[in-house]
Amino acid sequence: MPDKRTTLANSSLLVLLLLAVITSLSMGTVQVPPPDVLQALMGNADPMTAFVVNELRLSRVVAGLLSGAALAMAGCLMQTLARNRLATPGIIGIDNAATAFAVASVVGVGLSLAPSAMALAGAACATAIAFGLAGANGTRGYRFIVAGIGIGAIAGAVTQVLLSRVAIDAANAAYPWTVGSLNARSGNSVLVLAIGLAAGYAILMLISRALNTLQFSDAVAIALGTRLKATRILGLALSVLLTGLAVSVCGPVGLIALLAPELARTICRPGKVPLTASALAGATFMVVADLLGRTLFSPLEIPVGIITAIVGSPYLLWILLKPSRRSLT
Template identity: 85%
Template sequence: MPDRRNTLVNTALLGLLVLATIISLATGTVQVSLFDTLRALAGHADPMTDFVINELRLSRVIAGLLSGAALAMAGCLMQTLARNRLATPGIIGIDNAATAFAVASVVGVGLSLAPSAMALAGAAAATAIAFGLAGANGTRGYRFIVAGIGIGAIAGAVTQVMLSRVAIDAANAAYPWTVGSLNARSGQSVLVLGLGLAAGYLILMSLSRALNTLQFTDAVAIALGTRLKATRIIGLGLAVMLTGLAVSVCGPVGLIALLAPELARALCRPGKVPLTAAALAGASFMLVADLLGRTLFAPLEIPVGIITAIVGSPYLLWILLRPSPRSLT
């Protein structure tokens, strides 16, 4: 039987996401009314409006929707697996490693794979190293987080070294990958992200009961019939996949994976892993941040990763300074 509170929360977040999508499509250097925006989406607008909405803005909005949802779901998964609110892909270095590998592909340092494939490889490598350094604790405890922070710092340094040793044109082409941006994203990468997000979501929904039990101790989870090792491996693999695919589209957009799950947990009924609510909140956060970056200082555009860092950093400090809830360390 569906939970009424969670259903209401998901419905409200979906409504906010639809509103944010329409406003983002309508707002920019060329202002379009909400009515004309809807007409353009239905294919009944004049050629100029149709070009602005469907050719210039729609692909960017779709990239923001998918990448924000993927990062938020990955963050929610990592927090659940580690039982720690700080265990998000950005904080434990997965974002930076994926970015380093993607940049290596863009600037051409002898690696010819597509940025999406390279980002996935980087995310997987960072997770494997952090997991190995954590030892018997696996993804649990602060050792995993500290190892991830160190890996992220190294990956960030490697990215800067690569950018400093290539021609200025190549460095400029790779720059958006280092700060997080939705500008001129590859349609192929967005398509791959969409397929990966859909597949990951379906798998996670089938594992929802097992994921809910991971919020308890291992003994309780096993007593409830959860196959801990298999659930953790699948969950970690999906978190890596979602992060790598999202970074291949938008770069390292920080703190979406922290803010969206926090909002979802605050709104939804305790005891559940709010993957759907987190995905909807993450997509909304990404669109709003991108909208602010495009319009606050127009015609100058601020990359979405910088906006999320400015907004999310004070909240991260607040999490570090306040007492933690019992459900997550």
């Protein structure tokens, strides 16, 4: 049964997310009052308002909401598996590998798979290589993180090589994948992400008790009845799935996976893996970051990945400089 603190935290994050969504649908080159936004969503607005809200902005907000939630849940999972606050898909190279494979599909290098499928393949390859290089430590310890950083650097270099060897039009089409953007996202990719996120969340809720025990030592987790190997493999597979699907929609917006779980752990009850709070926080961060990118220097648009990097990089430095904790909680 959820405790009062966690329930209050999730409810507060849900309210903030709804406010962010309404604000994002309201603001832009054409301003739409919030009451008119609600009327448009219910199908009662005039044709112009309905077009602006439902056709131009809603799909983008939905893409941001889903991708932010997926990245945040993947980050929370990876941090729990590695017992390290820095172990997020972006930092250990999964984002960059997924991006490299997606860019390869976009620029056309003889690969006919869809970007979403290629992003999943890239995320899986990066994770398998990092896991292999980490050896007996698996997803635990700094060796896994260092291996992932190296893989991410190589994947980033591959992306740049691919972009440098194609025509300028193809490079421009692939550019949003390299910085993170929600502009003109594929409806099919968003649908696949929605299905994957719903399935992943349902599975995580079923194994939430086992995930909670991973925050303790292996001996304690085993004593509590947790099947460590199976739980870690399933958690790692779900983290890869969520990351690959999210990157196929928004590109590498990696710091969402760092910021959202940290906020969720701060406001929720210690001792639990805050998957729901992380998802809500990640969705809110992504929607707000995209809103800022669209409106701060309008009509010039700043990709959402750049906004999150500006906000999240100082926090990453703070984590690195702050004395480490023994536990994620």
